[in-house]
Amino acid sequence: MELTSQFIQLIFSGLTIGSIYALVAIGFVITYNITGVLNFAQGDFAMLGAMLAITFVSMDIPMGLGIILSIGIVVLVGGIFERTAIYPARNASLPTLIIITLGVAIAIRGLAILIWGTQPRSLPPFTENNPINVLNAVLLPQSIWAVGISVVSLIAMHYFFNKTFIGKAVTACVVNRSAARLMGIKPEWMSFISIAVSAGLGAIAGIIIAPISGATYEMGLMIGMKAFVAAVIGGLTNAPAAIIGAFMIGILESFTEGLWTSGYKDAISFALLLLVLFFMPNGLFAKATGKRV
Amino acid sequence: MLQVKDVHTYHGFLHVLKGISFELNKGEIFAIVGSNGAGKSTLLGTIAGIYQQREGSITYEGEDIGKQKVEAIVKKGICLVPERRQIFDALSVKDNMMLGAYHRYRHSKRTLQKDIDRCYELFPKLKTMEDRPGGLLSGGEQQMLAIARGLMSNPKLMMLDEPSLGLAPLIVKDIMNILDQLREEFGTTIILVEQNVKAALKVADRACVMERGEIAIEGESKALMKDPRVRDAYLGGKSQSIPV
Ligand SMILES: Nc1ncnc2c1ncn2[C@@H]1O[C@H](COP(=O)(O)OP(=O)(O)OP(=O)(O)O)[C@@H](O)[C@H]1O
Ligand SMILES: [Mg+2]
Numbered sequence: 001m002e003l004t005s006q007f008i009q010l011i012f013s014g015l016t017i018g019s020i021y022a023l024v025a026i027g028f029v030i031t032y033n034i035t036g037v038l039n040f041a042q043g044d045f046a047m048l049g050a051m052l053a054i055t056f057v058s059m060d061i062p063m064g065l066g067i068i069l070s071i072g073i074v075v076l077v078g079g080i081f082e083r084t085a086i087y088p089a090r091n092a093s094l095p096t097l098i099i100i101t102l103g104v105a106i107a108i109r110g111l112a113i114l115i116w117g118t119q120p121r122s123l124p125p126f127t128e129n130n131p132i133n134v135l136n137a138v139l140l141p142q143s144i145w146a147v148g149i150s151v152v153s154l155i156a157m158h159y160f161f162n163k164t165f166i167g168k169a170v171t172a173c174v175v176n177r178s179a180a181r182l183m184g185i186k187p188e189w190m191s192f193i194s195i196a197v198s199a200g201l202g203a204i205a206g207i208i209i210a211p212i213s214g215a216t217y218e219m220g221l222m223i224g225m226k227a228f229v230a231a232v233i234g235g236l237t238n239a240p241a242a243i244i245g246a247f248m249i250g251i252l253e254s255f256t257e258g259l260w261t262s263g264y265k266d267a268i269s270f271a272l273l274l275l276v277l278f279f280m281p282n283g284l285f286a287k288a289t290g291k292r293v
Numbered sequence: 294m295l296q297v298k299d300v301h302t303y304h305g306f307l308h309v310l311k312g313i314s315f316e317l318n319k320g321e322i323f324a325i326v327g328s329n330g331a332g333k334s335t336l337l338g339t340i341a342g343i344y345q346q347r348e349g350s351i352t353y354e355g356e357d358i359g360k361q362k363v364e365a366i367v368k369k370g371i372c373l374v375p376e377r378r379q380i381f382d383a384l385s386v387k388d389n390m391m392l393g394a395y396h397r398y399r400h401s402k403r404t405l406q407k408d409i410d411r412c413y414e415l416f417p418k419l420k421t422m423e424d425r426p427g428g429l430l431s432g433g434e435q436q437m438l439a440i441a442r443g444l445m446s447n448p449k450l451m452m453l454d455e456p457s458l459g460l461a462p463l464i465v466k467d468i469m470n471i472l473d474q475l476r477e478e479f480g481t482t483i484i485l486v487e488q489n490v491k492a493a494l495k496v497a498d499r500a501c502v503m504e505r506g507e508i509a510i511e512g513e514s515k516a517l518m519k520d521p522r523v524r525d526a527y528l529g530g531k532s533q534s535i536p537v
Contacts, residue, residue, distance in 0.1 A: 168388050169395055172381045179379035182341065183446065184367035184396030 005136035010258040011251065012134075016143040016212065018250020019150035020046075023205035024227030025234070025242040026157060027198030032236050033174045034187075034194040037086060037097045041105040042202055043224020048108065049074045049203025050215035051116050054123045063126065071203045078199020082192045090188070105220065112217035123210035146208040153204055154243060160197075170194060222266065226253075229273040235282045248272075294319045294482055295340075295450060300349035300359075302332075302339045309335045310346070311506040317450075322476055322483045324493040324514060326527060327503035333486045334376050336503070337452045340484075341373040342366040353450070368396045372448035376455055378439040382428025386419055389427045389438055393445030412441040415471055433464045440468070444475075451475070452484040457492060465489060469496040490527040494518050502527075 024042055031039045049070050056066030085100050092100075125142040132139045161167040173180040173190045181187065205223065206215065226249055233245030249272065253265040295317040302310040309332045317323055325333050338344045340351055342363040351359040358366055381389050390409055394401065401408075413420040416437040422430065427438060436456055443451060453472070457465040469492050475481040487493035494500055494514040501511040502523060510522060517523050 165391065165398060168384060169392060171384060172392050175381045175383050176379055178343070179375060179381065180392075181343070181363045182367065182373050182375060182379075183392050183442070184364045185392070186364050 002136065006258065008135055008137035010254045012137060012139055012143055013258075014251030014254035015247060016146045016250070017209075017253060018247035019147045020205045020209045020223065021227045021230050021249055022243045022246035023150050023153060023201045024223055025230035025246045026154060026239055027201045028227055028231035029234060029236060029239050029242050030157075030194050030201075031198045032231070034170060035086060035090075035191040036094065037101065038094070038228070038236075039195065039198065040098065040101045040224055040228070041081065041108060041220075042198060042227060043222070044105045044108040044112075044220035045074050045078060045199040045202030046206030046209070046223050047112060047215065047217065047220035048077060048206065050123065050206035050210040050219070051112060051121070051217075052203075053207045054121050054210060054215060055116075057123060063124070067207055070207060071200050074203035075196045075200040078202075079192060079196040081199070082195040086191065086195065087188060090191070105224070109217055109220065116217060118217060120214045120216045121210075122214040123207070125211040126208075129211075140212070142208075142211045146212065149204060149208050153201060157197075157201070157239075166193070226269050229269050229276075232273060233276055294354055296350075296352040297336075297340065298350045298352070300336075300339060300346045300351065302335055302344050302346045304335070304344075309506050310339065312349070313503075313506070313508060314349075315501060315508065315511065317482060317484070319449075319482055320476055320480045321499065322472060322485060322497045324485045324487060324497035324500035325503055326487055326490045326493055326500065327509075331503040332506040333503055334454055337373055337454050337484065337486060340366075340452065341371060343373075364396070367446060370447065370449035372443045372446045372451050374439050374443040374451065374453045374456065377458070378432075378435045380427035380430070380435050380438055380442075382426060384427055385424050386427055386430070386438055387423040389442050390419075390445050393442035394447075396446060408445055408447070412444055415444075415474070416441055433460050436460060436464075436468065440471070448481060450482045450484070452486075454486045455488060456485070457487060457489045465492050469493075472496055490523070 024046055027042045027045070028039065031037055031042070052070035052073055053067050056069055057063055061069070081104060085104050086097065089097060089100055125140075126145045127141055129141050132141065161171055169180070169185050170190045170193060172183070173185055173187050177187055206219070227246065230245035230249055231242045233248070234240070234242030249269050252268055252272065256265045256268045297316070298314050300310055300313045301308070313336055315323070325336065327333055335344060339346050342358070342361055342365070346359060349359070350357055353369060353371065356369075358369065358371075381392065384392070387409065390412060391405065394405055394408065398405070418434060419437055419441055422434070427435065430438060440453070440456065443453075456468050460468070472483055472485065473496055476483060485493055485497060494517055497514040499512065500514040500517050502509045502517070510517065510520060512520075518528070
């Protein structure tokens with residue numbers, strides 16, 4: 001393969017995987033901004049979404065319906081998770097809350113083994129998946145779906161938080177919690193919404209990646225970790241920066257894998273995390289004032 | 294409409310309110326003045342439900358609201374315009390005002406614009422900057438926005454914590470006029486906490502002086518204006534006594 005086409009190829013796959021990380025990373029940022037919790041079960045919502053969609057499709061439920069059902073169920077699971085695990089501990093310290101989310105993540109993985117076993121499964125592509133030739137590089141339609149759906153979801157999130165009344169109320173809660181309460185806004189309700197929405201984003205990520213790299217009970221761990229790195233690049237509070245971070249990681253990984261060896265691709269992301277944490281603990285794109293909410 | 298009876302509030306171990314009692318009639322403007330740290334903000338916060346009193350009771354229109362949460366109290370028509378304005382600085386002026394109506398949004402979506410226009414009549418300047426982020430407003434503009442946001446909740450009892458803080462005398466006068474107007478037009482009852490004692494006593498019907506968590510003096514504001522203790526300590530009286 002000539003160099004430019006290989007380059008384009010790696011960019012394609014980097015963008016595809018980056019769009020998955022972006023969805024999950026936004027979930028991290030939303031949850032952290034509103035509840036102050038780092039939710040390490042975020043990646044496992046992706047796994048749940050993927051596994052549920054695969055199950056529904058194998059039950060001959062039409063794919064579109066199956067996907068919507070899966071997302072709906074994961075949103076519900078996210079909501080239940082918030083009510084039963086986060087809400088009762090809302091006054092606990094951050095480490096305690098993180099441990100709770102790690103515990104829930106392990107529990108979800110365990111449950112997934114019981115239900116779906118340890119064998120990898122896969123979801124058929126959303127549409128016919130005949131490769132498209134772009135400058136001698138191969139582009140799979142599923143990649144277009146992946147990038148397209150995540151871009152649409154991210155735009156929808158932007159619309160939700162900036163244009164809808166309830167979204168503005170959530171934003172108000174992030175900006176000034178005590179003033180928001182004085183308006184009658186219930187922070188606990190906002191925290192419920194934010195975790196449920198983040199779970200939904202995770203589910204979407206899992207479902208669009210499943211036809212490309214399959215699904216296993218443990219896929220959430222790596223997706224969650226990479227998305228966390230992306231979120232940290234965004235200083236945990238800056239959504240656009242987290243999205244850029246997610247695509248950076250995706251592309252970095254695909255180049256490491258393509259030009260070097262796949263063994264190092266995970267290591268590279270975590271090296272990036274350490275670099276960011278050492279040298280720019282407020283994130284790559286932190287403003288000089290660095291007001292943390 | 295409001296009875297505060299022997300209220301004690303603590304911040305942790307700190308005994309801040311040491312038995313506060315007063316009553317408020319409908320349509321009245323009641324001013325609370327007093328030195329820094331006297332507990333004025335804590336008193337408003339306790340009425341608004343931010344802080345829980347440990348002893349005593351707060352009755353609003355015949356109902357005990359002492360143990361209720363902030364969100365429930367807002368719904369009853371009690372609104373606190375907090376100290377230092379607390380604008381949502383990332384949100385536009387208009388969004389700030391809309392969120393003021395959060396607790397009644399579902400029932401009054403259609404009339405909301407009318408209420409916003411009503412606020413713009415009171416504060417014409419806000420209309421010209423309705424799309425600007427609240428954080429970019431000047432102090433005075435933010436204070437107007439904070440009051441407008443409070444009004445959007447349709448309060449029957451409005452509590453303002455130092456609305457004149459850091460504002461030019463002319464704007465302070467404007468704000469006091471608007472409070473008077475609110476009372477005249479809508480019968481809004483107002484509790485006004487102020488460092489600007491002169492302005493507060495001028496607009497208020499009754500007033501009290503808080504000292505170290507207790508009400509030291511209470512009465513008609515006209516009488517307070519003549520009270521030597523108030524004159525000396527807060528109105529720049531002749532004698533050099535230190536405020537107790
Ligand atoms: N959230 C809090 N936690 C702990 N202590 C507090 C808190 N808020 C106020 N205090 C303390 O309670 C006392 C009364 O404070 P408060 O804010 O009610 O006074 P204030 O009369 O409003 O003063 P100022 O005129 O300076 O606004 C002060 O000693 C203050 O340090
Ligand atoms: Mg105060």
